[in-house]
Amino acid sequence: GEDVEQSLFLSVREGDSSVINCTYTDSSSTYLYWYKQEPGAGLQLLTYIFSNMDMKQDQRLTVLLNKKDKHLSLRIADTQTGDSAIYFCAESARRGYQKVTFGTGTKLQVIP
Amino acid sequence: DTAVSQTPKYLVTQMGNDKSIKCEQNLGHDTMYWYKQDSKKFLKIMFSYNNKELIINETVPNRFSPKSPDKAHLNLHINSLELGDSAVYFCASSQDLAGNEQFFGPGTRLTVL
Numbered sequence: 385g386e387d388v389e390q391s392l393f394l395s396v397r398e399g400d401s402s403v404i405n406c407t408y409t410d411s412s413s414t415y416l417y418w419y420k421q422e423p424g425a426g427l428q429l430l431t432y433i434f435s436n437m438d439m440k441q442d443q444r445l446t447v448l449l450n451k452k453d454k455h456l457s458l459r460i461a462d463t464q465t466g467d468s469a470i471y472f473c474a475e476s477a478r479r480g481y482q483k484v485t486f487g488t489g490t491k492l493q494v495i496p
Numbered sequence: 497d498t499a500v501s502q503t504p505k506y507l508v509t510q511m512g513n514d515k516s517i518k519c520e521q522n523l524g525h526d527t528m529y530w531y532k533q534d535s536k537k538f539l540k541i542m543f544s545y546n547n548k549e550l551i552i553n554e555t556v557p558n559r560f561s562p563k564s565p566d567k568a569h570l571n572l573h574i575n576s577l578e579l580g581d582s583a584v585y586f587c588a589s590s591q592d593l594a595g596n597e598q599f600f601g602p603g604t605r606l607t608v609l
Contacts (some may be wrong), residue, residue, distance in 0.1 A: 405534040415596055426500070426586050426600030441582055474609070476596075478606055484598065 389459040389490035390473055395493045402460040404490045406473030409454065416449060417484070418458045421470045430458075430471075460492075468494045499523050500601035502587050508607045509577060516573045517604045519587030527551070527595060528570040529588040530562060533603070539586070545570055546593050574606075582608045 387409040396402045409414070414435050419427040433440045433447050433456075440447045446459040460467055473487035500521045509515055509550040521528060530542040531533075548564040557577045574581060587601040 402514045416578075421537075424602075426588070426602050427598075428600065429597045432596055472539065479577075483541065483544070485541075489539070 388473055388475055388485055389491045390471075390487040391492050393432065395495060396463050397495050398465055399444060400463055402458075402463045402467070402492055402494075404458045404460075404471050404473075404492065405416055405495065406456040406458075406487050407454055408456065408473070408485075410477060410485070411417070411454070413454075414477045416447075416456050416493040417472075417476075418445075418447065418456075419472040419486070420423075421472065421489070422431045423469075423477060427472060463492075463494050463496045465496055470482060492496040500587055500599050501548045501600040502585075502604050505602065505603060506605050506607075508593040508609065510549055510609055511577055511579060513577050514573070514575045515577060515606070516571055517585055517587075518569070518571045520569050521566065521587075521589040521592075521599070521601075523589060523597070523599060524568075525589040526567055526592045527597075528564065528567070529590075529598065530570065530572050531600075532590065533584045533586060534585050543570075543572075548578070549572070551593065575581060575606045577606075582606055 390406045421427045444461045448457045470489045474479045476484045477488040508595045527546045529544045533539045542556045543562045562571045564570045584603045588598040590598045
């Protein structure tokens with residue numbers, strides 16, 4: 385079955401770059417996502433990438449995809465205290481419907 | 497305006513009770529979902545509905561019964577609550593079955609004593 389793994393915790397200083405990594409097992413993954421969950425709230429989609437792309441940039445966010453190694457990363461440039469949250473990697477494959485499998489989540493702590 | 501809303505936000509109840517959580521979306525989406533997030537923040541899909549029709553049922557105990565009276569609502573009824581049901585339950589919606597973005601509600605924290 386599908387499996388998505390992430391490291392549990394990352395701590396960075398304000399102004400530095402953060403890199404959150406994710407590995408997945410489903411070779412038929414079509415879409416890969418990054419969601420953000422702030423304390424006491426639901427998840428919010430940050431960005432997603434098609435599996436035929438290897439990079440996507442959106443303002444301070446850069447997503448890199450290594451399809452051969454099934455490795456996805458999210459880089460946040462100039463990390464701010466407001467970026468402190470849990471970041472979930474997720475994947476889905478077109479099987480007539482979207483079933484999204486979420487990773488274990490990485491808690492990002494930004495130190496002022 | 498709230499896009500995906502859930503009630504109640506907090507629910508504390510005794511083992512063996514029956515409870516319901518309600519979800520409504522005002523986005524005009526066709527597809528709705530229920531997820532369970534455990535104490536370690538692991539998020540797992542439970543059900544999805546498309547236009548009131550059940551699409552995904554992820555080996556959830558049949559004590560959990562979703563009901564979709566119309567495509568804007570997906571309620572979750574839980575019978576005979578157990579300690580292991582304690583979690584945060586999230587409702588979500590997407591444009592349709594192929595929708596890439598899911599919009600999440602604020603969650604309902606269920607505590608079973």
